[in-house]
Amino acid sequence: MKILNVDQIRALDQATIQNEPIAPLNLMERAALAFVDWFVDHFPDTTLTKIFCGLGNNGGDGLAIARLLLERQYPVEVHVVRYAPRESDDFMHNHRRLKLVTEKVNYIEFSRDIPALRHNEVVIDAILGSGLSRPTEGIVKSTIEAINRAPATVVAVDIASGLYADQPNAEDDVIIEPDYTITFQLPKLAFVLPKNGRYVGEWHTVDIRLHKRYIDLAPTPYYFTHPREARLLLHKRDRYSHKGTFGHALLLVGSYGKMGAAVLSARACLRSGVGLLTVQIPRCGYPVLQTAVPEAMCRPDGHQYVLTGPSEVEGPPPGDYTTVGIGPGIGKAPETLAMFRELLPTLKKPIVVDADALNLLSENRELLEQVPPNSILTPHPKEFERLTQTWKDDYEKLGILRDFAKTHQVVVVLKGAYSAVATPAGEIHFNGTGNPGLSTGGTGDVLTGVLTALLAQGYDPVEAAVLGVYAHGLAGDRVAEQRGPIGMVASDVVDALRWE
Ligand SMILES: NC(=O)C1=CN([C@@H]2O[C@H](COP(=O)(O)OP(=O)(O)OC[C@H]3O[C@@H](n4cnc5c(N)ncnc54)[C@H](O)[C@@H]3O)[C@@H](O)[C@H]2O)[C@@H](O)CC1
Ligand SMILES: Nc1ncnc2c1ncn2[C@@H]1O[C@H](COP(=O)(O)OP(=O)(O)O)[C@@H](O)[C@H]1O
Ligand SMILES: [K+]
Numbered sequence: 001m002k003i004l005n006v007d008q009i010r011a012l013d014q015a016t017i018q019n020e021p022i023a024p025l026n027l028m029e030r031a032a033l034a035f036v037d038w039f040v041d042h043f044p045d046t047t048l049t050k051i052f053c054g055l056g057n058n059g060g061d062g063l064a065i066a067r068l069l070l071e072r073q074y075p076v077e078v079h080v081v082r083y084a085p086r087e088s089d090d091f092m093h094n095h096r097r098l099k100l101v102t103e104k105v106n107y108i109e110f111s112r113d114i115p116a117l118r119h120n121e122v123v124i125d126a127i128l129g130s131g132l133s134r135p136t137e138g139i140v141k142s143t144i145e146a147i148n149r150a151p152a153t154v155v156a157v158d159i160a161s162g163l164y165a166d167q168p169n170a171e172d173d174v175i176i177e178p179d180y181t182i183t184f185q186l187p188k189l190a191f192v193l194p195k196n197g198r199y200v201g202e203w204h205t206v207d208i209r210l211h212k213r214y215i216d217l218a219p220t221p222y223y224f225t226h227p228r229e230a231r232l233l234l235h236k237r238d239r240y241s242h243k244g245t246f247g248h249a250l251l252l253v254g255s256y257g258k259m260g261a262a263v264l265s266a267r268a269c270l271r272s273g274v275g276l277l278t279v280q281i282p283r284c285g286y287p288v289l290q291t292a293v294p295e296a297m298c299r300p301d302g303h304q305y306v307l308t309g310p311s312e313v314e315g316p317p318p319g320d321y322t323t324v325g326i327g328p329g330i331g332k333a334p335e336t337l338a339m340f341r342e343l344l345p346t347l348k349k350p351i352v353v354d355a356d357a358l359n360l361l362s363e364n365r366e367l368l369e370q371v372p373p374n375s376i377l378t379p380h381p382k383e384f385e386r387l388t389q390t391w392k393d394d395y396e397k398l399g400i401l402r403d404f405a406k407t408h409q410v411v412v413v414l415k416g417a418y419s420a421v422a423t424p425a426g427e428i429h430f431n432g433t434g435n436p437g438l439s440t441g442g443t444g445d446v447l448t449g450v451l452t453a454l455l456a457q458g459y460d461p462v463e464a465a466v467l468g469v470y471a472h473g474l475a476g477d478r479v480a481e482q483r484g485p486i487g488m489v490a491s492d493v494v495d496a497l498r499w500e
Pocket of ligand 2: 415416417438445
């Protein structure tokens with residue numbers, strides 16, 4: 001699903017109006033109806049609903065929503081924040097329509113006009129939408145502050161008032177802090193950026209049938225992975241397949257004290273459909289791995305505690321495996337760096353690079369050029385900062401991320417809430433699965449195993465990253481559903497992986 005910028009959203013509205021064709025007022029009615037359909041599914045008709053409207057089209061939406069809820073017998077109060085002398089045309093039309101249904105429309109010009117808000121009430125925020133062009137001030141700002149102080153549940157129409165859809169806000173901007181944002185047709189870039197968490201809440205898109213052809217043709221580097229899109233990436237298994245069909249992966253993982261990372265990545269790799277798995281671990285990990293992961297073959301390293309490369313047992317060179325996953329738990333010993341330095345030029349196919357292997361790249365930047373093209377790098381923000389530079393805001397970070405993936409021709413999974421998969425072509429795919437329960441040691445090692453398995457099965461690296469990140473997050477969501485997010489451990493995530 002595409003993420004478009006504000007200019008494109010405006011053009012998309014116009015394209016819909018001209019090509020469908022549909023009158024602007026009817027498009028607003030359709031938007032209001034879609035919002036109301038969601039709203040009545042979530043709040044009973046006894047909910048006292050206070051709708052705050054601005055004077056633009058977001059306010060127009062709010063007035064239409066008020067009328068539609070009144071028709072459905074909801075107890076509704078309308079409060080228009082009168083911050084300017086002029087209203088938009090569609091605001092005026094909806095104002096007239098609303099007046100046919102109720103005489104009671106309140107106007108907020110001064111702070112004393114702001115109504116009291118209680119915990120069992122719902123506030124609908126329709127003050128400002130995607131037309132925001134400057135920081136909130138005056139009575140708009142005071143109203144937003146009052147809403148944010150109140151214990152009521154807040155639902156934002158399209159986007160929280162005061163939040164820019166596609167550019168950074170200033171630290172001191174006053175912005176609605178909604179519980180929910182119900183947005184029209186496509187998500188906004190602002191919704192998936194860490195700084196904005198409290199200005200978005202739980203967000204949902206509602207379909208208002210905007211012009212499909214315009215959306216299909218609109219150029220954008222930003223995408224949000226819809227569950228349907230993720231499922232389409234999944235390869236079907238042939239009836240006559242055999243274990244050779246699904247690749248032979250080599251994981252280079254673990255060190256003394258961090259053998260858990262090796263076990264987690266190996267188990268996740270097996271649970272993600274790899275045909276055969278060999279794991280090279282320092283000698284001290286041999287009994288651990290053979291016991292915890294009997295399905296994997298083991299290549300004990302010549303070194304007792306860290307990876308050095310040469311193995312005690314015969315085996316093909318790493319370049320002969322279908323793919324290699326390296327990093328979880330390996331540490332940064334000089335011997336391990338030497339191994340990494342020797343290994344990289346021998347690899348020709350895409351690999352997965354995580355954790356300390358990424359830190360080795362940051363500290364030895366010349367190695368970056370040796371990483372096979374289209375490899376998948378999976379940094380968390382700190383690791384990514386070490387690989388690149390600091391950023392002043394989330395938007396600058398996205399620019400750095402796109403540049404890095406393009407310059408080095410790699411796929412980068414920047415992990416966290418809404419993990420971002422950056423492609424060598426400069427696109428970014430945001431992932432919506434996962435929850436804060438995943439913020440616990442080892443879940444990243446699980447992701448490395450997942451991605452290594454997908455590469456081994458012949459997935460295109462971008463598709464592997466998008467699908468793997470999606471499935472990993474979904475596994476976390478299954479665990480959260482069953483036992484709650486707090487106390488989830490990485491092994492639970494492995495067990496909850498499903499490929500269907
Ligand atoms: N155009 C369309 O066909 C549709 C638009 N829709 C709604 O329209 C909204 C966008 O409407 P608008 O473009 O009118 O935008 P807004 O409703 O955000 O209002 C913009 C107006 O407010 C002013 N303004 C901007 N920042 C301000 C601030 N900080 N303080 C005070 N005034 C400020 C602007 O100068 C402009 O006059 C969307 O968010 C959505 O809710 C929906 O009805 C769907 C269809
Ligand atoms: N709040 C969150 N919401 C969704 N996913 C999260 C959240 N916090 C962490 N994750 C996911 O958990 C994983 C953590 O990886 P990482 O930081 O490398 O952990 P570790 O190094 O301990 O294995 C990543 O896949 C990340 O996207
Ligand atoms: K709003």
